[in-house]
Amino acid sequence: MLDDTLRIVRTTVSGGGTDDAGAEADGDGDPLLGLRFADVRPAGDAQEVEGLLSEVLRRRVHLHRVLRGDRAAAAPQGAARTYAMSCHPLGDRTGPPTGVAVIVADVTERESARARARSLDAVRERVGQSLDLATTCEDLVQAVVPGFADIAVVEIVDEVLRGAEAPTGPLGRDTPLRRTAFAGPDEGGPAHPVGDVRGMPHPSPFSLALSDLRPRLLDVRPDSAWLAGDPARARSVAEYGSHSLIVLPLTLRGTVLGLLSLYRSGGSPAYREEDLGFATTLAAHTAVSIDNASRYQREHTIASTVQRRLLPPDAESRALVSVEAVHAYLPGRNSGCWFDTIPLSGARTALVTGEVKGHGIQTAAVMGQLRTAVQTLAALDLEPDELLARLNDTARVLARERTSRPAGDRVPERLEAACLYAVYDPFTRRCTMARAGHPVPVVVSPGGDTGTLNVPEGPPLASPDLAPFGTLSTVLEPGSILVLYSGSRGLLDKPGTRPLSEVLNPQDRPLRALCDALVYNFPAPELDGAVVLLARTGSFASEHQATWELAHDLRDPAAARALARGQLAAWGLPDDTVHTMELVVSELVTNAVRYGTAPVSLRLIRTASLTCEVNDTSPSAPHLRHAQTVDEGGRGLFIVSQLASAWGTRYTKQGKTIWAEVPLPV
Structure with missing residues (x-):
């Protein structure tokens, strides 16, 4: 109880039990009597507390605040506490308040439980939303810091990051792990940077957790024996003032994905057994999300390998007449982009770019089937529009096969594909082209003028639209550069990119240098799987x-x-x-x-x-x-x-x- 000058006139201390009436003192035996409450507050800022109590007297309002202990002044093992303070005006409602009743309760355990619940909600909300493994790990450390940990580190088995199957436990002490995510205070420095690959030091809590696949909770002291074998970590522990550690193996179905390390530093309370159980729940949820991301990564790795094997090694490897061609393959999640340069009879050359929308092995396989079909049809010397009509028939067959999967499979995605087919004749210098749902090509003349070739757009491959394909036939000056691409419509003229006439100037540079300059000009977010094909035309001697x-x-x-x-x-x-x-x-x-x-x-x-x-x-x-x-x-x-x-x-x-x-x- 405080008087109207905010000095203590009575105190009651309770241990918190429901049957404990507490001990009351209002005589000379109480050392707190007569003192200002702001000077004896258990936590919080004195000026803030004084202002809060003055507001209660002035406005006759009931106020509640949570006061957190000073971490810097806490005991070495993190004895800082959290208190809830409720302030209520005293006296008759008709007159000014005669004092303030202040109730202070130690709510450290309650706040810890709330912090754990908030961290769990954050993990469930954020972790697993992305199928990128590195992003999943980064989401985890950001979700638990600073609510549940002051420092969080995720290290993943390096083979898993490379797309391999997760090894079964226990792991050998020399198994390399890659540090994938780190979150902590700005002051100090981590023992190892993100991206570092190494085995866990042995013996240490980390190597033991990977050996028996059991979590560890331990106090960290500068003289801990296991720190002697890891000087970098000992330095980092000292810089951050870390005093408590939970180490959890990330396991799923008997396989080991990596390791999660959670530290508390400074005035944060040390971890206890209930924190270990909660951390184990976090690790289990994270392991499922990492496994999903690693499976996707593994499928993407296989699909990318299949795609590379189904593509020609390079555009320069073909013996082309009067056409010089180079390409740039920009790997990404899109597994269906392809290109081709096909020598035809009469010294002519066919230039092809195409795309099967989607990702995964099935997309790469369909891409290979369509590319093979184009090569077969090109050998028949068909006109571009007729070739695309035949290719569309093949794509429609593939689309029907995709939808006729055995019962029990998930519903397959509809097949969507695009293709552009162009034929250049060096005798007439005429280029004839047709496209099926594909971006239009661009031509840069020897003088630097840039123009879009408005090829009539035909329906995408495998679409139910049976509209005929149109063609465009144009004469190209020797030295003209054709730019064909697939993967992102409008990629060449995205906002913020330089004009092609500027990017490809001067044109007398090697075609490979021009292709690289074009790729450098692309906006980075667009480079998620694309193919660019550049062809410099000539005439026949x-x-x-x-x-x-x-x-x-x-x-x-x-x-x-x-x-x-x-x-x-x-x-x-x-x-x-x-x-x-x-x-x-x-x-x-x-x-x-x-x-x-x-x-x-x-x-x-x-x-x-x-x-x-x-x-x-x-x-x-x-x-x-x-x-x-x-x-x-x-x-x-x-x-x-x-x-x-x-x-x-x-x-x-x-x-x-x-x-x-x-x-x-x-």
Whole structure:
């Protein structure tokens, strides 16, 4: 009881039991009588307490406060306490208060229980929301500091972070653990930085917890024997003033994921047995979340490996004619991005980028199936729009297979895929392209002008929309740079990025340097799985090709053989190659004269191989036949197929082209 000057006039002390009436003193034997309450308060700031009591007298209000002990002044083992103070005005309601009744209760245990409950709520709310393992560990330490611990450290078995299965316990003393998360006071320094990989010192509470998979609660003293073998940790313990420690193995179904260490320092109360039980609950919840994240990480690692194996090693590895191409693969959770550069007949090149939306092994597998289908269809010399129509048929089959899973599997996600297919012809310098739900490509001219190629957008692959695919055909100057990408629509012009004309300037740099500069310009959050393909176009050297118009009569085969023989001799090719190509030219021209329509032309192309092309305007295609012994004809294409490494037919608006490739001697 306080008078109106806030001095003590009566005290009652109770041990807190319900049957304890307490001890009351109001005589000279009480040393507190006459003192100001703010001077003998058990906790809190004197000025704050004085102001609180004055407010009760002035406003005649009832006020409640929680006072926390001074941690700096607490005993070495953390004896700081927490008190609840209730203040009530005394006296008749009609007049001014004659004093204040102050009730102070030690609520340290209650507040500790509340702190544990708040920490558990924070852990349940935050930990496990992300499937990123490092983020999960960081969420844990942020949830328990400072409510339940002053310092929290999570260390995960390094193999688990790399996507491997968690090892079964107990762990050997040399098993490397990676420090994945740390939270603590700003003052002082941790024993080891986040990212450090090492084995646990032995003998120590950490190695013992990993050996028998049981938690440890212990007092930490500077002279603790186990600190002698870990100087870095001993230094950190001294800097932080840590005095109490709980070590918990993170285990699940007999496997060991890592270790959780919780410290209390300074004036915080030491951990007790009830804290150990609570910490074990935290560790169990965290272990489930870490296991989920590690399983996702493992699946992502496998999917990324599968994706890499299904992609070409690099764009530069293909023998392309008049096109230089490089790519950048930006790994991330999207497992379905792909690219391809495909050499076609007639020195043409197909440029492909695509994406299967999603992540995981199934996404990577579908990506591989679609890429293989594109390569197969490209070998048929189809136009881009026709190729995408055939590819869409394949994607629709894959989508039906995905939805017809056995009963008991989770409902699969709908298959969504996109693709852009472009064909560049170095003779006409014309690029023809079509797209299915894919971002538009960008072209940068040799002068630095940047333009978007407005390719008509077709429906995404596997969609129920059966609208036809449109094409765009444009002539590109030699030295133009085509930029194709997949993974994020509008990636090239996100806010805050520099214009492509600036990023890719000067253009005479190596294409790899230009590709890297383009990637550096991307906003970092967008780099979660994407493919960028850059292609620099060129024209075909006239000295490496020859074209003739033929008369379309019976004299054409002989004339074609003579023309071919002269050109091959001028190229300095050996006689056996000349004789082989003469026979191929003769058979293809004979076929065009006999079954085709005028005009007829012959073209020879010298690249890494020797190509013969015969053009006519007839839409009918020749077929390979196996003539019987007594047949007088039907062996022409069979002979060509035996002499050539590859042959085929491609159709144009003007007719068709029959081509055959003969390998050149090394």
